[in-house]
Each structure stands twice: as structure tokens, then as C-alpha cells.
Amino acid sequence: xxxxxxxxxxxxxxxxxxxxxxxxxxxxxxxxxxxxxxxxxxxxxxxxxxxxxxxxxxxxxxxxxxxxxxxxxxxxxxxxxxxxxxxxxxxxxxxxxxxxxxxxxxxxxxxxxxxxxxxxxxxxxxxxxxxxxxxxxxxxxxxxxxxxxxxxxxxxxxxxxxxxxxxxxxxxxxxxxxxxxxxxxxxxxxxxxxxxxxxxxxxxxxxxxxxxxxxxxxxxxxxxxxxxxxxxxxxxxxxxxxxxxxxxxxxxxxxxxxxxxxxxxxxxxxxxxxxxxxxxxxxxxxxxxxxxxxxxxxxxxxxxxxxxxxxxxxxxxxxxxxxxxxxxxxxxxxxxxxxxxxxxxxxxxxxxxxxxxxxxxxxxxxxxxxxxxxxxxxxxxxxxxxxxxxxxxxxxxxxxxxxxxxxxxxxxxxxxxxxxxxxxxxxxxxxxxxxxxxxxxxxxxxxxxxxxxxxxxxxxxxxxxxxxxxxxxxxx
Amino acid sequence: xxxxxxxxxxxxxxxxxxxxxxxxxxxxxxxxxxxxxxxxxxxxxxxxxxxxxxxxxxxxxxxxxxxxxxxxxxxxxxxxxxxxxxxxxxxxxxxxxxxxxxxxxxxxxxxxxxxxxxxxxxxxxxxxxxxxxxxxxxxxxxxxxxxxxxxxxxxxxxxxxxxxxxxxxxxxxxxxxxxxxxxxxxxxxxxxxxxxxxxxxxxxxxxxxxxxxxxxxxxxxxxxxxxxxxxxxxxxxxxxxxxxxxxxxxxxxxxxxxxxxxxxxxxxxxxxxxxxxxxxxxxxxxxxxxxxxxxxxxxxxxxxxxxxxxxxxxxxxxxxxxxxxxxxxxxxxxxxxxxxxxxxxxxxxxxxxxxxxxxxxxxxxxxxxxxxxxxxxxxxxxxxxxxxxxxxxxxxxxxxxxxxxxxxxxxxxxxxxxxxxxxxxxxxxxxxxxxxxxxxxxxxxxxxxxxxxxxxxxxxxxxxxxxxxxxxxxxxxxxxxxxxxxx
Numbered sequence: 001x002x003x004x005x006x007x008x009x010x011x012x013x014x015x016x017x018x019x020x021x022x023x024x025x026x027x028x029x030x031x032x033x034x035x036x037x038x039x040x041x042x043x044x045x046x047x048x049x050x051x052x053x054x055x056x057x058x059x060x061x062x063x064x065x066x067x068x069x070x071x072x073x074x075x076x077x078x079x080x081x082x083x084x085x086x087x088x089x090x091x092x093x094x095x096x097x098x099x100x101x102x103x104x105x106x107x108x109x110x111x112x113x114x115x116x117x118x119x120x121x122x123x124x125x126x127x128x129x130x131x132x133x134x135x136x137x138x139x140x141x142x143x144x145x146x147x148x149x150x151x152x153x154x155x156x157x158x159x160x161x162x163x164x165x166x167x168x169x170x171x172x173x174x175x176x177x178x179x180x181x182x183x184x185x186x187x188x189x190x191x192x193x194x195x196x197x198x199x200x201x202x203x204x205x206x207x208x209x210x211x212x213x214x215x216x217x218x219x220x221x222x223x224x225x226x227x228x229x230x231x232x233x234x235x236x237x238x239x240x241x242x243x244x245x246x247x248x249x250x251x252x253x254x255x256x257x258x259x260x261x262x263x264x265x266x267x268x269x270x271x272x273x274x275x276x277x278x279x280x281x282x283x284x285x286x287x288x289x290x291x292x293x294x295x296x297x298x299x300x301x302x303x304x305x306x307x308x309x310x311x312x313x314x315x316x317x318x319x320x321x322x323x324x325x326x327x328x329x330x331x332x333x334x335x336x337x338x339x340x341x342x343x344x345x346x347x348x349x350x351x352x353x354x355x356x357x358x359x360x361x362x363x364x365x366x367x368x369x370x371x372x373x374x375x376x377x378x379x380x381x382x383x384x385x386x387x388x389x390x391x392x393x394x395x396x397x398x399x400x401x402x403x404x405x406x407x408x409x410x411x412x413x414x415x416x417x418x419x420x421x422x423x424x425x426x427x428x429x430x431x432x433x434x435x436x437x438x439x440x441x442x443x444x445x446x447x448x449x450x451x452x453x454x455x456x457x458x459x460x461x462x463x464x465x466x467x468x469x470x471x472x473x474x475x476x
Numbered sequence: 477x478x479x480x481x482x483x484x485x486x487x488x489x490x491x492x493x494x495x496x497x498x499x500x501x502x503x504x505x506x507x508x509x510x511x512x513x514x515x516x517x518x519x520x521x522x523x524x525x526x527x528x529x530x531x532x533x534x535x536x537x538x539x540x541x542x543x544x545x546x547x548x549x550x551x552x553x554x555x556x557x558x559x560x561x562x563x564x565x566x567x568x569x570x571x572x573x574x575x576x577x578x579x580x581x582x583x584x585x586x587x588x589x590x591x592x593x594x595x596x597x598x599x600x601x602x603x604x605x606x607x608x609x610x611x612x613x614x615x616x617x618x619x620x621x622x623x624x625x626x627x628x629x630x631x632x633x634x635x636x637x638x639x640x641x642x643x644x645x646x647x648x649x650x651x652x653x654x655x656x657x658x659x660x661x662x663x664x665x666x667x668x669x670x671x672x673x674x675x676x677x678x679x680x681x682x683x684x685x686x687x688x689x690x691x692x693x694x695x696x697x698x699x700x701x702x703x704x705x706x707x708x709x710x711x712x713x714x715x716x717x718x719x720x721x722x723x724x725x726x727x728x729x730x731x732x733x734x735x736x737x738x739x740x741x742x743x744x745x746x747x748x749x750x751x752x753x754x755x756x757x758x759x760x761x762x763x764x765x766x767x768x769x770x771x772x773x774x775x776x777x778x779x780x781x782x783x784x785x786x787x788x789x790x791x792x793x794x795x796x797x798x799x800x801x802x803x804x805x806x807x808x809x810x811x812x813x814x815x816x817x818x819x820x821x822x823x824x825x826x827x828x829x830x831x832x833x834x835x836x837x838x839x840x841x842x843x844x845x846x847x848x849x850x851x852x853x854x855x856x857x858x859x860x861x862x863x864x865x866x867x868x869x870x871x872x873x874x875x876x877x878x879x880x881x882x883x884x885x886x887x888x889x890x891x892x893x894x895x896x897x898x899x900x901x902x903x904x905x906x907x908x909x910x911x912x913x914x915x916x917x918x919x920x921x922x923x924x925x926x927x928x929x930x931x932x933x934x935x936x937x938x939x940x941x942x943x944x945x946x947x948x949x950x951x952x953x954x955x956x957x958x959x960x961x962x963x
Contacts, residue, residue: 040578040579043804044799044804045559045577045578045579045805046559046565046567046572046575046577046680046799046800046805047558047559047577047579047581047677047678047679047680047681048579048677048678049676049677049712049713049714050714051711051712051713051714052714079795081794081795081798081842083798083801083819085801085803085815088799088804089798089799090798090799090801091795091798142803142804269843269844271794271795271839271842271843271844271847272842272847273791273792273795273842273847273851276683276684276685276715276792277681277684277714277715278714279714279715
């Protein structure tokens with residue numbers, strides 16, 4: 001077999017986090033009853049007209065600046081004409097001739113070092129509705145709630161050479177966009193969708209092979225599997241002397257198989273032309289500057305700063321900055337005077353454990369910065385001990401709970417009554433002659449049994465340091 | 477008293493003074509429709525119950541002093557391409573035969589807020605595509621001046637409703653002459669405002685970059701008054717313009733001294749009917765005698781306006797009409813086999829021939845490989861035409877010409893030859909391409925007794941100049957000439 005190389009370019013759709021739709025004032029909220037977030041505009045009623053939501057332009061521009069694009073300060077919308085029932089006007093308002101961003105790049109980390117993935121363009125467009133097939137009545141129903149939700153499509157150049165690079169690129173985009181607050185970028189919920197354009201060629205060749213486009217990839221795992229699958233089947237075709245057919249394929253992740261949706265021959269002519277219902281967009285230098293100066297500190301800068309300024313390990317900084325909500329929690333806590341390492345430990349340890357238990361993504365953590373800071377302060381001030389702290393952390397984790405009030409209500413304050421504690425420990429010592437003997441014979445670990453029983457007797461509220469001190473007083 | 481023979485503003489005054497009750501005006505309009513519309517067919521839908529109910533409400537508000545405007549209680553006919561909540565809105569097409577909108581067009585909403593009473597929805601060429609009102613799915617409309625002749629189009633029903641005195645005034649829409657040409661054929665006054673002056677929200681689009689709503693009425697005072705009510709910046713229409721002034725009635729002044737009038741030679745050459753030509757030149761003489769300065773000049777690029785227009789309007793229409801697919805509203809074919817077949821049959825059965833012709837034309841000029849050669853070239857031509865007008869308006873305050881090359885043709889004669897019908901739009905189309913305002917004012921009749929209209933064209937936002945010129949001419953010409961059939 002010859003030595004092949006895979007060439008991949010991505011088209012990434014990102015749903016923007018605006019409150020209202022791109023061309024009307026309907027809510028973009030996910031999950032309403034069908035057709036409740038609709039109006040004449042987003043259902044394509046005759047006579048209705050689109051009016052552009054300025055926030056969409058602002059978000060698209062911010063993403064463009066963060067990905068080193070040139071902003072098209074005079075851009076406009078075009079109509080992409082095609083018939084489908086989820087598309088109420090039978091044309092989608094998109095951008096072809098003058099997309100808002102062009103010629104950018106992001107840098108990704110690969111095994112060979114830093115690599116640039118170029119961005120061909122970013123354009124704004126409206127999402128379509130959703131078709132629901134009712135098998136009982138054998139009819140299809142349309143829900144237009146999603147119709148008109150703003151999207152940006154980020155089109156890369158064919159610069160990626162492996163599934164790892166694709167995932168690194170998507171992670172990079174996700175981090176940039178989440179840090180901007182422009183989208184939550186959830187692959188599984190469809191707020192970030194990637195179509196993979198893939199071809200193979202002999203290593204060293206400067207020509208591109210015929211590419212296929214694979215759609216319906218809802219997770220990083222699905223993307224990796226689909227890339228492997230498509231790479232292998234293209235190589236198989238070439239090896240057996242056949243040709244790759246330029247077509248669009250749909251990935252079925254449960255079957256780990258993709259099937260052809262349409263070939264180049266049935267490629268539609270979208271008859272793009274400038275939308276006459278919308279006026280050209282003019283992004284002034286002042287506005288552009290305003291958006292530029294409002295760009296947040298991105299992950300790479302944050303990561304470096306955490307190590308440098310807060311002296312936390314590189315590994316911790318890597319993990320915490322991987323999700324904006326965690327970085328926000330960290331910074332809030334440190335700002336309120338927590339020890340950076342203590343804050344980091346809770347984010348790395350308990351947070352990740354609970355996230356795993358709950359089977360959620362770290363960016364879905366709802367814990368408020370104020371609650372996290374107050375919680376860390378309770379530990380630092382010796383109000384609660386580590387055992388209780390875990391319970392309190394679980395309680396405040398989903399948000400909406402004040403740790404101080406919670407500790408008060410549940411009587412979880414650390415018991416600092418020395419005399420009381422001494423009495424309890426004396427009783428336990430009396431009942432555990434073996435542990436005492438072992439301890440006094442030099443096996444200091446034997447104290448653990450006494451500490452454990454003391455904790456049990458005090459329902460975990462005893463100050464562990466104090467227990468150790470009393471044991472030492474009584475037995476040493 | 478024949479209330480429908482009054483101008484809208486005359487009737488409005490009588491209603492304000494209490495001399496006329498709103499319900500009597502509405503009843504008279506309904507009676508006239510009853511008497512005339514079997515022959516004329518101005519209306520697709522008569523809003524009898526709605527109008528009578530509204531008459532009561534409006535009368536109450538007038539009596540309480542809450543509605544004091546000039547159009548309060550005055551019956552209006554609305555072209556059937558403007559959405560009206562709860563009232564059938566068909567665009568004279570089978571495909572919207574059952575379509576009842578859930579919202580009202582901004583221009584209509586403004587009229588209703590001013591107390592005007594919607595008496596019905598008027599017939600038109602299907603989706604405003606046509607110049608004769610013969611392409612309607614709901615029968616042809618006849619010219620009240622001679623029922624063997626067409627009323628013009630596409631706002632034919634709005635113009636006949638005014639001429640046959642079935643309403644006090646009407647709203648039309650003008651994409652390539654659809655207000656001015658039928659106004660001229662029916663002996664009424666119609667104005668197409670500067671693009672962006674009247675909101676297009678709720679106007680079912682034909683050619684979005686060219687469409688404008690405008691008033692049709694008996695005289696210049698009426699159209700200025702109506703325009704003042706319907707014109708406003710609308711945040712729901714991105715192409716709507718915030719104008720500096722909206723006081724159009726302040727231009728109702730009988731004074732054209734020093735007004736510079738340009739007469740484009742090309743508008744009076746070959747193809748123009750001699751009687752139409754004489755009538756318009758005579759009207760120009762009237763303005764000259766009142767102190768206007770008249771000069772002939774060459775307006776370039778006239779011959780490119782028609783092809784550019786049909787490329788742009790059809791391209792936009794082919795996309796605008798895609799939403800009529802049988803999925804969400806309107807007509808759906810009775811039997812079909814799968815989605816694609818449903819689309820195909822619905823649209824084949826739902827659209828008429830002229831609409832299909834323009835959808836095909838528009839789809840072709842936008843298709844890959846032809847876009848640059850047709851659509852882009854047409855856009856460039858449009859820009860050049862605007863430039864030619866800019867140069868003309870550097871020299872002249874207004875340009876005067878015909879609204880159509882002939883008076884109203886006989887029924888059946890135009891549709892037989894679509895190219896000839898398209899050529900009939902020569903004097904009106906470039907005004908839409910350049911986004912300019914234009915007014916058509918009756919200036920006589922031909923030897924067959926059919927009305928002739930003079931078109932006055934102005935620079936963008938110069939409606940007040942047009943109104944002043946038209947008003948001055950009207951003062952000399954004498955009051956509104958009633959169509960004999962309206963009796």
C-alpha cells in the first residue's frame with residue numbers, strides 16, 4: 001500500500017448566544033413548545049420583512065477579530081434559494097459575496113509543535129426550523145422555533161492532516177467563542193456543528209484528491225470515528241483502482257457508518273443574490289475599535305498568567321482554563337482572597353468528580369463565583385473541616401445555595417469545644433486498648449482508628465487538628 | 477348627495493362637521509359596489525360587515541373628538557397585495573385563495589389609525605405582474621370609461637374603484653408603473669413615492685427593491701393628504717427611510733413660477749400615440765403659461781430600462797414567490813406523491829401563466845453561469861440610469877412625460893403579445909429603477925373618450941415639488957372629471 005495523507009477542512013456552524021433571533025424579536029430560547037417562539041417573519045409569512053439584530057454583527061465581528069480575520073466593514077446579506085419545508089421562505093438569508101470576516105487563522109498545538117489553521121471566511125446566516133416525522137400518522141410536522149436563530153459559519157482552509165488536529169482546531173474555536181460569550185458551543189445540543197470535508201492523497205503530492213463532505217457529527221468522538229472511517233474507505237477505493245465520488249455523506253454514529261446524501265451531480269444551484277429586503281451593513285472604524293478593545297483575555301494568555309501570577313502548577317492552569325466557567329470561578333475566588341492553590345484543588349478535584357458523576361460537561365457548572373469564594377473562606381477561617389466541606393460543596397454545586405447559610409442551618413460548624421472533645425476522646429481511648437497499645441508501641445498510625453471514631457461520634461464536626469492534639473496530650 | 481362622488485378630503489370634512497355620518501358614506505360605497513362591480517370587478521373581497529362595524533366605532537371616536545384627521549370615516553379600497561388582519565388577501569392568485577393574514581401592513585395600519593374604513597380588497601394582476609389586470613385569478617377588471625378596455629395594471633382594481641366611485645380613495649402599489657399607468661388609463665391621480673417613503677411591511681413582495689405603496693384618488697389634494705398619513709419611517713422595514721419632512725399638503729400651492737421642467741425628447745418620439753402626445757404637451761404649455769421654464773433635453777439610456785427592469789424584478793420575484801409552496805398557508809394540490817411532487821403540482825396549479833413566465837425568467841438570470849451576464853449587468857444598468865436622472869435633476873426641478881404610450885388598450889390585446897405589453901412600461905419603469913417619485917395626473921381624453929395621464933417625475937424626496945406642479949396644473953385644468961359610468 002502507498003503512503004497516504006489525509007487532507008481535512010471544516011465548516012463549523014455556531015449558534016450565537018443572542019436573546020432574540022437574527023431578523024425578528026422572537027426568543028432564541030431552546031426547548032419551547034413547538035411554534036411558540038415564532039412570528040410572521042420567522043415563519044415566512046407573505047409581506048413580512050427581516051430586520052437585522054445588531055448583536056449578531058457584534059458577535060460575528062468579535063469572533064473574526066479573535067481568529068485574526070480581516071473584517072469586511074461593508075458587507076451584506078445574500079439569499080440562498082432552495083426548497084425545503086424547514087426553510088419557511090424557501091430561501092435562507094446568508095452571506096456569499098461579502099462575508100463579514102475573511103482570511104484569518106488560529107494556532108493549534110500538535111505533536112510537531114504549533115500549527116496554523118487558516119480560516120477562509122466567517123459568515124452570518126439564519127438557522128432553519130426542525131422537521132419532526134410522526135410515524136403514527138406518517139406525516140411530517142415543522143417546528144419553526146429554531147427558524148431564524150443566528151448562526152455563524154466558520155470555513156477553514158484544508159489545513160488539517162489528522163483527527164487530532166481537527167479536534168484541536170474545534171477545541172480552539174470553542175474556547176475562543178466561549179470566552180467571548182458569543183455561544184455556548186455545545187456539539188451535543190447542536191449549538192456547534194461541524195461538517196468535515198476530507199480527501200486523501202499520496203504523501204508528498206501537491207494536488208488535492210476528490211473530497212467528500214460528512215455531516216451530522218454530534219461529538220468529538222463521532223468526528224474522530226467518522227474521519228477514520230472516511231479516510232479508510234477513500235484509501236480502499238484508491239487502492240482498488242476506483243475513484244472517490246464527490247458527495248455529501250451523513251454519519252450515523254450508532255452504526256459507525258456514513259451513507260451518501262447527495263452527489264455533486266445533484267448539487268443544487270442556489271441562485272444566490274443580494275437580499276433586497278436588507279440594507280448593506282456598515283461597520284464603522286469606531287465600532288470595530290470598540291469591539292476590539294472589549295475582547296477578553298483568552299485561554300492561552302490566562303493559562304500563562306495563572307502559572308506566572310498565582311503560582312499554580314501548569315497542569316492545573318491547563319485544566320481550569322479549558323472551560324470558561326471554571327476560570328471565572330477561579331478568578332472570583334482568588335480575587336476574594338482565597339489561596340489560589342486551594343481554589344484550584346477544589347476545581348480540579350471535587351468539581352471534576354461531581355461533573356463526572358452527574359455526567360455533565362464542565363462548562364455546565366452553575367456554581368456562582370460568590371458562593372465558591374464564600375465556601376473557600378469557610379475552610380480558610382476554620383469554620384468547617386474538610387469532611388464537612390465536601391458535603392457543603394456538593395450542596396452549593398448546582399447554584400442558588402449560600403454556603404454560609406447552609407452551614408448554619410445544618411449545624412455543620414466545626415466543634416471547637418476542647419473540654420467536650422477531650423471527654424469523648426477519653427471514652428474512645430478507654431474502649432480501644434489495642435489501638436492505644438499499638439500507638440504507644442510506636443505505631444503512630446494506630447491513632448487513625450481513634451480519630452475516625454471521634455469524627456463519627458461528633459458527626460464529623462470536630463476539628464481534626466484539635467483531635468490530633470488531644471490524642472497526643474493523652475497518650476504521648 | 478352622492479357621497480362617493482366627493483373627493484376623500486371633501487367627504488372627510490363633511491364627516492368632521494357632522495353633516496355626513498360615517499355609516500352613510502360606507503353604505504353608499506357598498507351600494508355603488510353592488511351596482512357597478514358585476515361589470516367592473518374592482519374587488520376581490522368586499523369587507524361589508526367589517527366596514528359597517530368599523531363605521532360605528534369610528535363615528536363614536538369622531539363624536540368624542542378623538543379622531544379629527546382628514547380621512548376619518550372615509551372609505552378606502554386596498555390593493556389585494558397588502559396584508560389585512562382577518563380579511564382575505566389573495567394577490568389575485570389562486571395560490572393565496574384562502575390566505576387570511578394575521579397582521580396588517582404598516583401603511584394600512586396607519587390609514588386605519590387615522591379612521592379610514594377598509595371597504596374591500598381590489599383586484600390586480602396576479603402578484604402585481606402585468607399591466608392590464610387581466611392576469612388575475614379572479615376575473616379581469618374592466619375600465620369604467622369603456623368596459624371593452626382594460627383599466628391598466630397592476631393596480632387596476634384600485635384605480636377602477638376610485639373612477640367608478642366605489643370608494644373615496646385607494647391604495648395601490650407600484651413596481652414598474654403599477655399605480656401611475658392604471659391611474660392614467662382610468663382618469664384618476666396616483667403617486668408613486670420615493671423608494672423607502674412608505675413602509676413595505678405587509679406588502680406581499682413582487683420586486684422588493686422596486687415596490688412602493690402609494691395613494692390613488694380623485695385629485696392632487698387627496699393624494700397629498702393620503703401620502704401624509706401613510707408615509708413614515710418604519711423600524712419593521714429595513715429599507716424604510718427617515719425623511720426630513722412629511723408635510724406633503726403644505727405643497728398644495730398654485731405657484732410654478734420659475735419651476736424648471738425638463739422634457740425628455742426620447743419620451744415623445746416613436747411609439748407614442750399622437751393624441752397622448754398632444755394632450756401632454758398642451759398640459760406642459762399650461763404650466764409654461766403659469767411661469768414655469770420648459771426645456772427639451774436628452775435623457776440617456778431610456779432603451780435599457782425595460783430589459784434591466786425585467787431582469788431585476790423577475791429575479792427578485794422568483795425568490796420572493798418561493799414561499800408559496802403549499803406547506804404553511806395558501807393552496808395545496810389535492811393529490812400528490814411525496815414532497816417534491818407536492819411542491820411541483822401546487823405551484824403549477826396555483827400560479828398563473830404570467831407569474832410562471834417571470835419566475836422562470838428570474839430563476840434563469842440568477843442561475844450559476846448567467847448571474848454576471850444578466851443580473852449583475854442589470855444592476856449596473858440600474859446604477860447608470862440613476863446617474864442619468866441625477867444629471868437631469870441637476871438642471872431641472874421636474875421631468876414631464878406620458879405615463880403610457882397609449883390610452884387603455886382593448887381587453888385581450890396586450891396579453892397576446894407579452895413583449896409588447898412589457899414595452900408599454902417604458903415611461904414608468906426607469907422611475908422605479910432610480911427609486912424616484914412620480915405622479916400621474918389626468919390631462920384629457922382621446923377621441924374615443926379614454927383618459928390620458930401626464931406623468932411628472934422628480935428627484936428622490938422631491939414629492940412636494942411634484943405635488944406643487946401637479947396642483948398648479950390641476951387648478952388651471954379644472955376639478956376632477958367624473959367617469960360617466962360612475963353615475
